[in-house]
Amino acid sequence: MPDRARVLIVDDREENLIALEAILSSLDVFLIRAHSGEEALKALLNTEFALILLDVRMPGMDGFETAAHIKRRERTRDIPIIFLTVSDGEPDYAFRGYAAGAVDYLTKPFDPWVLRAKVAVFIDLYEKTRKLTVQAEMLRDRVTTELTGEAAEEVSMTTVLVELSDRLTAVEKEVSRVRDLTLNGHDRALSLPVADLCARVARLRAGFDALHVEPPR
Structure with missing residues (x-):
């Protein structure tokens, strides 16, 4: 059993991953990066995670498709997912996020304290x-x-x-x-x-x- 809970942060932009690490640095968690949906799914194969922070807009496999794969796997279906996306996203993004199995949805720029x-x-x-x-x-x-x-x-x-x-x-x-x-x-x-x-x-x-x-x- 790992000493600290692991959180998977998924975003195709390096600056966003750096920002998430800075915001969550005060928490006693181990952050693991993924730059794409495919990379996230590979990380989930052999590692136990307490939570996934998942960007919606990514090239190739977007956040919704990634979440769908996660929820289809018996080993990972119960991991909570929080979707992250820009504030000018499509009006149905929140609905699609919850339908894909997310437990919450935050728009960028979000309040660091809230996250x-x-x-x-x-x-x-x-x-x-x-x-x-x-x-x-x-x-x-x-x-x-x-x-x-x-x-x-x-x-x-x-x-x-x-x-x-x-x-x-x-x-x-x-x-x-x-x-x-x-x-x-x-x-x-x-x-x-x-x-x-x-x-x-x-x-x-x-x-x-x-x-x-x-x-x-």
Whole structure:
């Protein structure tokens, strides 16, 4: 597991990549560049990313086509995408961006603070989800090692699910805190990504609740 979350920044113009790196330099993330849609797809083959910042206007494979390929791949379909484009783009660019699977859409020149805030929200959730996954694997290994016999598998899975549910509760509280901060700050720019995070966590909770997990006895 990498020490820092990775963010893929995709733009065919070098000066735009430099600007993104400068804006995001204060965040504890590892930025990886791609100068085209094709280069981005290659980077996604063997590297795990927390977020993709994707320029819409690029020669050859544009941002919409690149996003379509990303969302068709099982390994990458759940990576959040924020589209970036110039303010004089086509009026339907925002609609096309969301239809292609983007969680947000920013026009250039954008407010550096807004971009950092949006990226920070997604990185925070990614880190919590990653930690939850690692802790679940460690817990499963520990319980499996300690238990023997036919009941081991059943008790192990039940214990793991209960622990995961507790961890998910902590994530729910954190997402709720971020949502309240957004509403209290009247920051409409963050409303969509925060709503997306809430929906993802709600789906996770619904999955746990559907299992009717009972604490081990």
